[in-house]
Each structure stands twice: as C-alpha cells, then as structure tokens.
Amino acid sequence: xxxxxxxxxxxxxxxxxxxxxxxxxxxxxxxxxxxxxxxxxxxxxxxxxxxxxxxxxxxxxxxxxxxxxxxxxxxxxxxxxxxxxxxxxxxxxxxxxxxxxxxxxxxxxxxxxxxxxxxxxxxxxxxxxxxxxxxxxxxxxxxxxxxxxxxxxxxxxxxxxxxxxxxxxxxxxxxxxxxxxxxxxxxxxxxxxxxxxxxxxxxxxxxxxxxxxxxxxxxxxxxxxxxxxxxxxxx
Amino acid sequence: xxxxxxxxxxxxxxxxxxxxxxxxxxxxxxxxxxxxxxxxxxxxxxxxxxxxxxxxxxxxxxxxxxxxxxxxxxxxxxxxxxxxxxxxxxxxxxxxxxxxxxxxxxxxxxxxxxxxxxxxxxxxxxxxxxxxxxxxxxxxxxxxxxxxxxxxxxxxxxxxxxxxxxxxxxxxxxxxxxxxxxxxxxxxxxxxxxxxxxxxxxxxxxxxxxxxxxxxxxxxxxxxxxxxxxxxxxxxxxxxxxxxxxxxxxxxxxxxxxxxxxxxxxxxxxxxxxxxxxxxxxxxxxxxxxxxxx
Numbered sequence: 001x002x003x004x005x006x007x008x009x010x011x012x013x014x015x016x017x018x019x020x021x022x023x024x025x026x027x028x029x030x031x032x033x034x035x036x037x038x039x040x041x042x043x044x045x046x047x048x049x050x051x052x053x054x055x056x057x058x059x060x061x062x063x064x065x066x067x068x069x070x071x072x073x074x075x076x077x078x079x080x081x082x083x084x085x086x087x088x089x090x091x092x093x094x095x096x097x098x099x100x101x102x103x104x105x106x107x108x109x110x111x112x113x114x115x116x117x118x119x120x121x122x123x124x125x126x127x128x129x130x131x132x133x134x135x136x137x138x139x140x141x142x143x144x145x146x147x148x149x150x151x152x153x154x155x156x157x158x159x160x161x162x163x164x165x166x167x168x169x170x171x172x173x174x175x176x177x178x179x180x181x182x183x184x185x186x187x188x189x190x191x192x193x194x195x196x197x198x199x200x201x202x203x204x205x206x207x208x209x210x211x212x213x214x215x216x217x218x219x220x221x222x223x224x225x226x227x228x229x230x231x232x233x234x235x
Numbered sequence: 236x237x238x239x240x241x242x243x244x245x246x247x248x249x250x251x252x253x254x255x256x257x258x259x260x261x262x263x264x265x266x267x268x269x270x271x272x273x274x275x276x277x278x279x280x281x282x283x284x285x286x287x288x289x290x291x292x293x294x295x296x297x298x299x300x301x302x303x304x305x306x307x308x309x310x311x312x313x314x315x316x317x318x319x320x321x322x323x324x325x326x327x328x329x330x331x332x333x334x335x336x337x338x339x340x341x342x343x344x345x346x347x348x349x350x351x352x353x354x355x356x357x358x359x360x361x362x363x364x365x366x367x368x369x370x371x372x373x374x375x376x377x378x379x380x381x382x383x384x385x386x387x388x389x390x391x392x393x394x395x396x397x398x399x400x401x402x403x404x405x406x407x408x409x410x411x412x413x414x415x416x417x418x419x420x421x422x423x424x425x426x427x428x429x430x431x432x433x434x435x436x437x438x439x440x441x442x443x444x445x446x447x448x449x450x451x452x453x454x455x456x457x458x459x460x461x462x463x464x465x466x467x468x469x470x471x472x473x474x475x476x477x478x479x480x481x482x483x484x485x486x487x488x489x490x491x492x493x494x495x496x497x498x499x500x501x502x503x504x505x506x507x508x509x510x511x512x513x514x515x516x517x518x519x520x521x522x523x524x525x526x527x528x529x
Contacts, residue, residue, distance in 0.1 A: 049416075049417055050416070051413055051416060051417070070421070071416050071417075072416050072418075072419050072420055072421045072422065073419070075417065075418065075419030076419055080417070081417050083413070083414060087411050087413070087414040087417075088414075089406070089407055089410045089411065089414065090410065091406070091410055091523075092406065092407075092410070096403070099403070100403065100407050100415075100418045100420075101418060103400070103403075103404065103407075103418045103419045103420055104418075104419035148418075149417075152418075152419065
C-alpha cells in the first residue's frame with residue numbers, strides 16, 4: 001500500500017472530528033472519499049498533509065509512519081494536495097504559483113520539464129503565465145491549483161472538492177484532467193461532494209459519516225448500492 | 236534654516252522611520268502580528284552600540300555589527316519564546332498583549348542595567364557633511380548617510396523578496412500560510428527569518444537614530460517605534476514599498492510641523508494623521524483591498 005491510515009483520531013478542541021478511521025490507497029489507484037458536509041473529509045486530507053496533528057493513530061506512507069514529520073517535509077516525500085477552495089497565491093503570477101509548487105525541488109532541468117508537462121496538460125495556464133492568479137476565473141484557478149500541486153512530482157495527489165463552485169462544463173473538464181493525471185502514473189485520493197462524478201472515475205471508495213468510515217467497496221459496487229444511491233446520489 | 240534644509244532633515248528622520256516601519260510591516264505581513272516590542276529592539280541596539288563604542292572604545296562600525304547580530308538573536312529568541320507558543324491561540328489579542336509585555340520587560344531590564352539617567356551617545360558618523368548653494372542647503376553627514384542607508388536597505392529587501400527562494404517563501408506565507416506549507420515551505424523557519432531581518436533593521440535604525448538624536452534612555456525606542464507603526468499603517472501595512480513611503484511622508488510632515496507650526500503640536504499632528512488615514516483609507520497608501528473570491 002502506498003498510503004495507509006490506521007486508527008486515526010483528530011480533535012478540534014473537545015470535538016472529535018475523526019473517530020479512529022482506517023483506509024488505504026494502493027499505488028496507481030484512484031480512491032474516492034465521499035460523505036456529507038462535516039463528515040471529516042477535509043480534516044482527513046489536512047491530517048495527511050500535516051496541516052492538523054492527529055491525537056492518535058498512524059499515517060503510513062510507503063510503510064513509514066509520517067504522522068510526526070512536519071507537514072512541509074511530507075511534500076518532498078511525495079504527497080501533494082490541491083486544497084479546498086483552491087487557495088492559489090492571488091498576488092502572484094500564474095508562473096510564480098507554479099514555481100512555488102516546485103519549491104521542494106532542487107533540479108533545474110527537471111523543473112522546466114515538469115513546467116512544460118503542466119503547460120501541455122493545462123494550455124490555458126501557458127497562455128496566462130504572466131497574469132496575476134487572483135484575476136483568473138474559478139475554473140482556471142482550479143487548473144492552476146492542480147498544476148501547482150503537480151509541480152512537486154508527487155506520488156500521491158490529494159484533491160479536496162475539485163468541482164466545488166464550477167460550472168458543469170468546467171466540472172467535466174476537471175474530471176477529465178484527473179483521469180489523465182492518473183493515467184500518467186499519479187495515485188489519486190479524491191474528496192468529493194459530487195459522489196456520482198467521484199464514483200465514476202474512482203477504483204474504490206470510502207464513505208465517511210460524522211467522523212467514521214461506514215461503507216467501503218469498489219466504486220462500481222457503491223454506484224449500484226441502494227442506500228448509497230439514496231443518501232449520496234440523490235435518487 | 237532654509238526650507239530646503241528643513242525638508243532634507245525631514246527626509247532623514249523619515250528614512251529612520253522607514254527602516255523601523257519595514258520591520259513592523261514585514262513581521263505583520265508574514266507572521267500576522269504587530270510586534271509592539273519592535274521599538275524597544277531599537278533601544279537595545281542603541282545601548283549595545285553605546286556599550287561597545289563609547290565604553291569599550293571599539294570602532295563604530297564594529298559596534299554596529301555587534302548590535303545587529305545581538306538584536307537579531309534577540310528577535311529570534313523573542314519570537315521563539317514569547318510569540319510562537321501563542322500563534323494558534325484562540326484570540327489574536329493574546330500575542331498582541333504579549334508583545335506589549337515584552338516591550339515593558341525590555342524597557343525595565345534596560346532601566347535595571349543602565350539606570351534612568353540619559354546617556355549621551357557619540358555619533359557613529361564623524362563626517363561633518365555638505366554645505367550647498369552658498370549655505371542655503373546645509374546637510375549633515377549623518378543625514379546623508381541615513382538617507383543612503385535606507386535606500387540601500389529598501390533595494391536589497393526588494394531584491395531579496397522577489398529574487399530569492401526564501402523571499403518567495405515569505406510572499407507565499409504572507410498570502411496563505413496553509414497553502415505555503417502545502418508547497419513544502421517551512422513556515423516556522425520563514426517567520427523566524429522575518430523576525431531576524433526586522434530585528435537586524437531595528438539595530439541599524441538604532442545606530443542612525445542615536446547618532447542624529449544623541450541622548451539615550453530606556454524609552455528611546457518607544458516613541459520612534461509607535462511613529463514607525465503609524466508610518467507602516469499610512470503606507471499600507473504589509474507592504475514593503477508602503478513602509479518606505481509612509482516613513483518618508485511621516486518624517487517630512489513631522490519636521491515641517493515642528494519648524495513651521497509648533498514643536499509641541501508636531502506629535503499630535505503625526506498621530507492625527509493615523510486617525511485620518513484610518514477613517515479615509517484604512518488600507519493605507521499602497522495597501523490592498525481585502526477581498527475574497529469564492
């Protein structure tokens with residue numbers, strides 16, 4: 001397993017946000033984490049990236065417990081995140097944002113190769129490389145946030161609500177890109193409220209309900225599961 | 236004194252405010268806190284120079300270098316011991332009040348060590364200066380050095396922030412600390428570096444301030460510190476060029492009011508400017524509008 005979460009508990013003050021959750025992501029998979037608002041999806045990703053410290057439990061990355069390693073060092077180990085709400089550096093140009101994504105990289109030639117790769121994947125970013133990121137549309141900012149995360153050449157890409165606030169056409173475009181990024185060999189852990197879209201591209205999925213994993217299975221299975229259809233697919 | 240001479244003197248005082256304001260504004264922009272002890276770092280710098288230069292007879296340049304190093308250590312230590320533990324405190328007031336505490340602590344420590352009597356500081360600049368246009372424009376050496384040093388500092392800081400990796404990390408942390416961490420930036424290290432730079436600048440400002448106004452007490456740093464804070468707000472807090480502009484404008488206004496209106500009223504006018512700025516343009520001259528995009 002590339003990433004294994006073991007008995008992970010997270011608290012905000014006295015409120016328990018994650019209750020001993022367990023799940024894993026194998027190399028080459030797309031795994032979806034679905035659930036309602038406040039179920040703990042974002043908390044899970046924040047804990048994996050080190051923005052929040054867990055109270056107990058382990059985060060095993062390539063077999064090694066990283067839960068006590070400072071978050072910024074996890075990026076160099078191969079974990080990149082596209083945060084909820086995109087959080088691009090609005091006062092920096094598109095290209096400077098991408099440069100920040102490659103902050104942990106030391107190799108100059110590798111940097112320009114990856115930059116070209118990202119520009120191939122997101123031609124719009126190349127057109128707007130000199131533009132301030134704050135002036136981009138929501139969809140373009142989502143592309144930038146994804147391109148920025150890819151600049152670190154991650155083994156695993158954590159995506160938090162990539163479709164949030166985007167037009168239906170843009171949502172399709174974003175999911176196409178996720179599929180392509182995955183085909184290029186990046187493992188993906190996807191958090192989504194749009195459960196249907198997520199289950200359609202994922203291999204496996206976990207359902208989070210108020211801090212606990214309640215259902216797990218192949219994505220296709222879950223798509224046909226009656227209670228899931230009722231609760232998350234609006235049918 | 237001619238108007239031109241007065242103006243140049245204002246420019247010189249403003250340059251000192253600008254150097255202090257740079258420290259305020261960088262720490263605010265990156266650590267998101269107002270370090271109200273910043274003015275007292277200046278005072279500490281002055282006493283260190285006084286000790287090594289006037290008492291031990293070391294050359295001024297060496298004394299300033301020692302002051303810069305020790306103030307840097309003081310800034311880093313203060314951040315580590317007093318501010319960092321409170322960074323995620325429930326109320327942002329916690330760290331603000333702590334900063335005021337640090338300020339009182341440093342002032343009283345100086346009182347204890349050096350006493351309350353005014354020490355006379357011998358200028359670190361011995362050059363007597365220039366007389367131009369048949370004496371119409373008299374510029375003291377310290378004035379020229381002050382203006383030159385502040386311009387040099389601004390230039391180096393701008394290059395540092397925009398051209399180096401550490402500088403870019405500072406910009407990223409100032410915009411979104413969490414997102415910066417997700418880029419692999421060590422946020423703690425970046426904040427430490429910011430305090431180090433701000434405190435080193437405070438020592439430089441101390442050397443210039445004490446040379447221009449050569450009397451030293453434990454409260455020497457307090458007033459210039461507060462005025463530099465006004466300058467930082469005037470220029471747009473968080474903005475490096477803003478601190479520079481705010482400092483210069485404030486210094487010029489202060490000296491002109493002192494000369495042409497009333498020396499008693501000068502401070503009131505300076506602080507009146509803060510009130511007006513907060514009412515009319517709270518973001519300052521170069522400050523950005525705060526807007527959120529969803």
